[in-house]
Amino acid sequence: MLVEKYNPLEGKRLEILDKEGNIINESLVPDLSDERLIELYKTMLLARMTDIKALQYQRQGRMLTYAPNLGQEATQVGSIAATEKRDWLVPAFRELGAWLYKGVPLEQVFLYWYGTEEGSNFPEDVKMLPISVPIASQLNHAVGLGMASNIKGEDDVTIAYVGDGGTSQGEFSEALNFAAVFNTPTVFVISNNHFAISVPRRSQTKAKTLAQKAVAFGMPGIQVDGNDLLAVYAATKEAVDRARRGEGPTLIEAVTYRLGPHTTSDDPTIYREESEVEEWRGKDPLKRLKKYLINKKIWDEGKEESQNDEYEKFVNETFKKVEKYGLVPLEDIFKYQYEEMTPNLVEQYEAYKKYTEGGEK
Amino acid sequence: MLVEKYNPLEGKRLEILDKEGNIINESLVPDLSDERLIELYKTMLLARMTDIKALQYQRQGRMLTYAPNLGQEATQVGSIAATEKRDWLVPAFRELGAWLYKGVPLEQVFLYWYGTEEGSNFPEDVKMLPISVPIASQLNHAVGLGMASNIKGEDDVTIAYVGDGGTSQGEFSEALNFAAVFNTPTVFVISNNHFAISVPRRSQTKAKTLAQKAVAFGMPGIQVDGNDLLAVYAATKEAVDRARRGEGPTLIEAVTYRLGPHTTSDDPTIYREESEVEEWRGKDPLKRLKKYLINKKIWDEGKEESQNDEYEKFVNETFKKVEKYGLVPLEDIFKYQYEEMTPNLVEQYEAYKKYTEGGEK
Amino acid sequence: MPLLNNISAINQALDQEMERDQSVVVYGEDVGYEGGVFRATVGLQKKYGEKRCFDTPLAEAGIVGSAVGMAINGMKPVVEMQFSGFVLPALNQIIGHVARFRNRTRGKYHLPMVIRMPYGGGVRALEHHSESIEDIFAQTPGLKVVIPSTPYDSKGLLLAAIRDPDPVIFLEPKRIYRAFKQEVPEEDYIIPIGKAKIVKEGTDITVVTWGALVREAQKAAKVLEEKGVNIELIDLRTISPLDKGTIIDSVQKTGRFLVIHEAYKSFGPGAELISIVNEGAFLYLEAPPARLTGFDVTVPLPMGEHHFIITPEQIVDKVMEIVSY
């Protein structure tokens, strides 16, 4: 078992693909068909294209806040790929790759960042919770999903994400403790991208690794190279399988790096050196998987280019649709507070409707 | 260093005195003079007498809620004895032995349980925070005391207590994380008395030990026999010394047992077997230290008896004084909300005073 | 009909609903094996097993947060906060998530869940065991807030709360858990959420209160009757959403208004009631709408609590003051 071989307390980290795209651990290469590999790589490409375009739109004043996933694609796609359609996805707020893989339409992703609740009204069959803004508070929801699965005797697994910063929140610990105590089928993925806005990972905790936090809950923990899709997949797959077999939760720390700003309102040059960013660009998860796929002769520059062109068009068109979406109708801000509008809400809604329609405003 | 030799992950627990009062680990016997040993034992006796009498008063309907420390005296007295007068004590709510040692007058202890805020208005020179009812929320206060000591360049240490149940609260983790990050001079003592009201330790967490939770924060952790005054003292002394030298916080899990009810409103027979309680009575921290002291020829049954008589009288007299204390004057409930009563409070106070004095009520 | 006190009525409601609806699960600190520190959940684990009634680690955010996930994944969690003073660590979940899931997802997810907790003073308890914090929940859109005042209501309102498709904060006045008994039907019945109850019709003044103070107001009503003052007593039952209609109709009839609560006065729930009376019955008012409430001081510990507790005598005096305005 990987969680036994890669004990974070012994300073071990699971790596399979090096930054040049070479396999350094042949025996651990997960069983992924060429088609699957291409599918995952394409998801990463789409996520990246979306990030790049979103930042452009934002600079053009067409986009509100946006939190790019840039540089973290392998962590997100590699982990979600190890789950199945019937499994639950509980995001933090920066897992674009995972959401796209899970089947959230790009249009909704944009709608969310564009500022409407419709962006979290996912299609019926997408078992994903909405983005959770209060850091780490989503983890207990993930545990609850699993508690319900256990009670119902269903073998759905829940995969939940949190940032390195999120590990300092009290609720992180409460959730992991509940998960272990109730033996829930939960896989916790820490996207350790080295920063919580401006605060570096080293200021977040004195623990050498975040994976070792699992010890506090009597849960297995493992650290993986988060820019290595194969390593992330392998560790997550093992955790998902164990969870599905009823063997309980796992904590995975994926070590990656946020290449972009925290959000579009952030200026990372204030708090980090360009040289550090440059170094991590060299460890880009896309470049590395691309080289691997090219070496495997199942991908090439031509395919890459045409795929990117297709995605660029798709992203642009999707965003244009979103821009036409327009403002939220008055009724919508009242309608979903409760199943039925309370008399009080009806009164407020009617009065305001009358007021605005009366031409008084 | 004890924290290195007794790694909780290796299933080790520090023990010095066995339950028959024999030294099982000669080299670790702490350097405590006979006088000090007697002083500590007497504190334990007084704590026990207080507990026994309080339960009696309660049955007589003379006492409100009370949370006895019975069985946990070595954990409390052994740990606090390793600190100095200038150090801070941050209690949970069940550390009678520690409070008495720290210099809180027994009268105030009773006043607290009797239901008045005056019970937490400790003498000027007693550096102890009041009891904290919301479980585990006091630990961040302890860390803040230490952060201030660090900023001021003072070498006061803070010793803070929490129960086994308290380790599940999010704030437990936040506090330990802050302590490690800010390298505060804090000693965290978990009084693992096996229960959080009715919930047994095993339901609280899947972690084998509570001491191993330290790993999550990159902090040393150690498990000790909490019914062994010498072991508790030794571990705490080392932690206090390290803290004072600026080497940061330590987590100590003291394994003990609550022999009495959770509080006077609790009926432990609902949730635990008498046989378990009986077994732990055999490990009584007082009996064991007494045998050790008798073996050392610095204590005997006669002294024990007369000391107990003295304490019984003292406790009874103190409680009688407390019973005469009477109700809290109206003004007091208004006077301490702010440094100065706000106009609003003055208004409410004056109106009510007038109302009650007017004979209308 | 069997005579039940409030705590047994709550226990019966939980029992019957767990029997009726397999998706109901009940959990919290000491809730399972022991059956709760107030014995509200006694017998449920034995009857329905550890999967449906169980103890949790000591962590309120974990309890409420996991209930959110449970509710999304098909269960109807009824969780207990041991005392309302210990709900504070869960406010991030309650205000930040519980109240918001339906609106946040435009209806994709909603949370049929109940958060029960004993609240209020008068039991001579330690710090944090006597607060009345209905206002924090009442001011949060997306929550419903219910407070029973009798065993009959405890059962009927709790059943309504569990079946409500939206999250309900169910505050139990601990002072009257065992204070009196009442005939409570064995059968299933529901008291609708959002409707106040006119406990006693009257003509001279509208008095609104809830929870443990309903009884105190009833005692006052008797005394007042002897003095020739006939109060209309309304038990709010639901703090949010407020039954404005019943209150306004009553004030339009009586012309006078008093709200009584144990929560702190300033920025407390009474202020809202005074405001809606102003908004809906201003021209009918013959005296300033008034409130009789806790002082703006931290609830005192037992030896000072008598100053804080509202008595029937105070109610009588306050009503007399208003009717003779």
Place this chain on the structure above:
Amino acid sequence: MPLLNNISAINQALDQEMERDQSVVVYGEDVGYEGGVFRATVGLQKKYGEKRCFDTPLAEAGIVGSAVGMAINGMKPVVEMQFSGFVLPALNQIIGHVARFRNRTRGKYHLPMVIRMPYGGGVRALEHHSESIEDIFAQTPGLKVVIPSTPYDSKGLLLAAIRDPDPVIFLEPKRIYRAFKQEVPEEDYIIPIGKAKIVKEGTDITVVTWGALVREAQKAAKVLEEKGVNIELIDLRTISPLDKGTIIDSVQKTGRFLVIHEAYKSFGPGAELISIVNEGAFLYLEAPPARLTGFDVTVPLPMGEHHFIITPEQIVDKVMEIVSY
């Protein structure tokens, strides 16, 4: 006098007070090295060192809880919650401890500390970034709650808050952080906590508001003047303790009352103001005291926020409605 906006005025107050008083420490998430996501603390770490201005791990209860210990042990912590929406995990500390230490220990310990946080809507932000939660703090005995509306007030009130021997919740209307500049004296000055400010004297109606809405009300006042309506505009400045005197005097003069706030309507802060107007000026009222507030709905995300935001036009219309009652 230099022209400052609100955020620079806050920065200047922190800077000058750290200079003057060695016991002042400033910390929170991103507060140290970066100087805060809104740049309120920019330059302070460089000037006063990492010991007195620093970043913390991401944990609001840890931040506030440690500040309690700091305050007890001789420091004056001024901590930042990154947005008021993220103060929720710290409510157990704030309501359960910060507000209570003085009373709990009958004065042995008190907490000279300030919890700063940006609050309110109008900046087209993500969820949890736009709420107005002054009411939760205002209803908690033991806390003071202050909200500045101008750069001048930001500096003077923040200096007062830091020097106050009791804990102060300092809510900063983020919408006007950089909206306008004002002359702010370099010197040290204090605006007393607990006193409202009459921004504009008037005769026809008393309008009370605070924070970002003071400017909107000023705009409305101009329009109203053209319509022949002369409002008396009061900037509350301190939500708790309330300056009842100023408000009641004003209403006794004008006979009409409107409170405007962005917080939710029901059980919101306006209800308290209406209640004190009832209690103190009932016989002077010529129209029902009214409120213009946020709806009782979770603050909408940006594409729906315009429905929620209170405009000068709405203020004008509401005032006209009241004066023509």
